[in-house]
Amino acid sequence: MSPAADETFDAISGHFRLFQLRDGHRFSTDDILVAWYGTSWCPTARTALDLGSGIGTVGMISAWRLPGARFVTVEAQPESVALARKSAQYNGLTDRYEIRAGDFREAGILRTDEKFDLITGSPPYFPPDAGVKSDHPQKVACRFELRGDIADYCSVAAKHLAGGGFFACVFPAEPAQLARMRSAAKNSGLIIVRQRPVIFREGEPPLVALFGLMRADDLPEWFRGQTWEEPPLTIRTRKGEIHPEYSAVKLAIGFPP
Numbered sequence: 001m002s003p004a005a006d007e008t009f010d011a012i013s014g015h016f017r018l019f020q021l022r023d024g025h026r027f028s029t030d031d032i033l034v035a036w037y038g039t040s041w042c043p044t045a046r047t048a049l050d051l052g053s054g055i056g057t058v059g060m061i062s063a064w065r066l067p068g069a070r071f072v073t074v075e076a077q078p079e080s081v082a083l084a085r086k087s088a089q090y091n092g093l094t095d096r097y098e099i100r101a102g103d104f105r106e107a108g109i110l111r112t113d114e115k116f117d118l119i120t121g122s123p124p125y126f127p128p129d130a131g132v133k134s135d136h137p138q139k140v141a142c143r144f145e146l147r148g149d150i151a152d153y154c155s156v157a158a159k160h161l162a163g164g165g166f167f168a169c170v171f172p173a174e175p176a177q178l179a180r181m182r183s184a185a186k187n188s189g190l191i192i193v194r195q196r197p198v199i200f201r202e203g204e205p206p207l208v209a210l211f212g213l214m215r216a217d218d219l220p221e222w223f224r225g226q227t228w229e230e231p232p233l234t235i236r237t238r239k240g241e242i243h244p245e246y247s248a249v250k251l252a253i254g255f256p257p
Helices: 029-041 057-065 078-090 137-143 150-160 175-187 244-252
Strands: 007-013 016-021 047-051 070-075 097-101 116-121 161-172 190-199 208-215
Touching: 007 057, 016 057, 016 078, 029 057, 029 116, 029 161, 029 190, 029 208, 029 244, 047 057, 047 150, 057 070, 057 078, 057 116, 070 078, 078 097, 116 150, 150 161, 150 175, 150 190, 150 208, 161 175, 175 190, 175 208
Parallel strands: 047 070, 047 116, 070 097, 116 161
Antiparallel strands: 007 016, 161 208, 190 208
């Protein structure tokens, strides 16, 4: 199996590889961090769901870190689904990794009785009318809220978390966006049990944060009004070099530091 002329074939976790469009959506730091965060705080997951899974980055990393777990991923863009299926086949995951084509908000894409120990999501977080859009449709859907927003991710996650399950996602740390995140969690009956700001360059403010959520009904009442804010995770030093902590994260997902 080899990449097409418009594709690249890239290392992602250990021996796992990822097929990506040369000029399309590429895997991001957000994807890496969500997979690492979710699998770190739900390390015994036997079932996992990735919402809006794109080319499969979060799911593939998570599957590498959870070799005994069964996965379902949902993605609406046919081009991304095709790439993810190609990667899953190459990585030997087809017996425990189901890729469903469709909008995760649509009835029937997930059965009402399907529950998962771990749910992950790296949602777009720009409204459709914000900013300059790329000329590549695959990139646009990964950055702009064309098929749902954080409220949709939280709503679907809340319905499909198993008892004691964990939902990991990434979202901007800017105050107005944080308010959206908190509102989405509250309206879905989820509690943000922990969050970790992410600083992309040492000395700068955090641009995004990682969130770990659980269903309120699975937690003691006294616990529901608190969130543990972890120390920031720094990606690069002031000199632009990879920060030692992020090097450790990359090692943990089987990627060269």
